Amino acid sequence: MTVPHDPPTGGTTPARALVVSSAALFTDMLVHGLAVPVLPRLPAVVGAGSAATGVLFASYAAAMIVATLFAGRVVDRHGPRTPLLIGLGGLAAATLLFATGGPYWLLMVARLAQGIAGGMSWVAALCLIAATTPMEKRGQSMGVALSTITLGVLVGPPLAGLLVEHFGTASPFLFAAAVAVVDGAMRIILVKGSPRVTDDVAGPLAVLRVPGSFSIVLAVVVGAAVLSGVEPVLPVHLKASSLTVGLLFGLAVLASITANPIVGRFVAAVSPRLFVGSGVVAAATALVVIGAADEMWQTSAGMVLLGASSALLLTPSTTLISQQGSRSVPPTLGGSFALYNLAYAGGLAGGPLLTGFAVQRAGFAAAMAVAATVLAGLGIAAVARLPRSLREPVDLA
Known part of the structure; x- marks a missing residue:
């Protein structure tokens, strides 16, 4: 991710970069965790069978891998802000499609959109830290950001179960959409310009x-x-x-x-x-x-x-x-x-x-x-x- 002649920060401080990146990674894995106890029990997924359920879950990671490969080029050309916003759009679309509950093909579209959003957001978030944080402090900041991934996975499944018990199967994804709005506001407000990695x-x-x-x-x-x-x-x-x-x-x-x-x-x-x-x-x-x-x-x-x-x-x-x-x-x-x-x-x-x-x-x-x-x-x-x-x-x- 290198454009040596570009300014290193683009106006975004290391503290802001860490907050935005951590929030982006947390939100992505929160949505992933929210889906765990809900998707396998939706009628459209149950009717499709165990193999199709495995494909549905795996499609997130497959789309994430593909998006990761393209995200690097987007970051090189435009900086992290653009893929962060692309990831936000994909995540918002995924949560709203999940809330419909089916049919299976629509849930597959939602899962692919979620994976694309994750690939864009993960690469952009980590590159944003790398672009704004000095090398001697970068490892510590990366560790903090990566720890929010585990936090999102931890919170997601029990929260989804609680929401489903009281408000129905669409509620976890509507909640995720609300979280995405807050996350999106942070991406738009706190990331100034398009900082790029220089070293x-x-x-x-x-x-x-x-x-x-x-x-x-x-x-x-x-x-x-x-x-x-x-x-x-x-x-x-x-x-x-x-x-x-x-x-x-x-x-x-x-x-x-x-x-x-x-x-x-x-x-x-x-x-x-x-x-x-x-x-x-x-x-x-x-x-x-x-x-x-x-x-x-x-x-x-x-x-x-x-x-x-x-x-x-x-x-x-x-x-x-x-x-x-x-x-x-x-x-x-x-x-x-x-x-x-x-x-x-x-x-x-x-x-x-x-x-x-x-x-x-x-x-x-x-x-x-x-x-x-x-x-x-x-x-x-x-x-x-x-x-x-x-x-x-x-x-x-």
């Missing part, structure tokens, strides 16, 4: 070429897929209320948030292979437990373990991918997070597709076992070639 001169491919990066990408894919894989199939399997389903997913994300700082505290001292390997074992075990559960407490235990596994997989990977950016030629921080976002979106797409088709072919318990096996295989491949330590010498020659 991140490489993209995600440069980071991917650094030895060890592909293994980190696999770990991120598995970390994103473990939770997204149960999103389209667990609500239908449990036949529980939207509030109960929302609380279950909220429990998983709460476990992840609790585990994140614990893992983060020791990530510099403990081998990434140990953390990621433990995450792979925990994720596979959690999926098997959820698939075999007969009681709600067993499902709850599996969801807690699933959330913890996500932290074990993603927290070390976030730190590792930023270091890989410093080792690329030329060095890049923006390229690191672009690669991370693409890997994360890949997991969000792959998880629902895998479980949706597996449930339709073999049933819920067998599908969870299949998912556990596939993700464990990918995770083992990642662990085998991960850097042994964060303290390995850096050689950019």
Whole structure:
């Protein structure tokens, strides 16, 4: 994302950039979380079957990946403000279409619009921080912004369940539309001009070429897929209320948030292979437990373990991918997070597709076992070639 001759800030301060970027990422994942307990239970989706439900959930991430590739060019030409506004329009359209409740093809259009909005907003938000924040403070600001993603995922499912219980299935999306209006006002008012990145001169491919990066990408894919894989199939399997389903997913994300700082505290001292390997074992075990559960407490235990596994997989990977950016030629921080976002979106797409088709072919318990096996295989491949330590010498020659 480079235009070296352009002014670095365009009138937008680092504080404003952080607020706008954090709000954009939070809103996107809030809408994503709101959809989790609602979409699989809509009549149009139930009638389409488990495989179609998996496709519906995966389409968000697929559209996000495509939009991410184009968003970089838009940012290069016009700065982050334009894709932020494009993302706002797509998000508003998606929430209103979701509120209609169907038919299936219209929900698919809404999901694709949501993915395009997410791809535009994620890239623009992170580039806005990179364009306005000095390199020495940029990592901290990126961490704050990325933490709002987890917050949005945490709040979305239980809030959706509560709204559905009291106001009907359209209410979560109407609420999301109201949040988008506030978010949009912040994007319009606080982002002045079109600031552009001036010192991140490489993209995600440069980071991917650094030895060890592909293994980190696999770990991120598995970390994103473990939770997204149960999103389209667990609500239908449990036949529980939207509030109960929302609380279950909220429990998983709460476990992840609790585990994140614990893992983060020791990530510099403990081998990434140990953390990621433990995450792979925990994720596979959690999926098997959820698939075999007969009681709600067993499902709850599996969801807690699933959330913890996500932290074990993603927290070390976030730190590792930023270091890989410093080792690329030329060095890049923006390229690191672009690669991370693409890997994360890949997991969000792959998880629902895998479980949706597996449930339709073999049933819920067998599908969870299949998912556990596939993700464990990918995770083992990642662990085998991960850097042994964060303290390995850096050689950019």
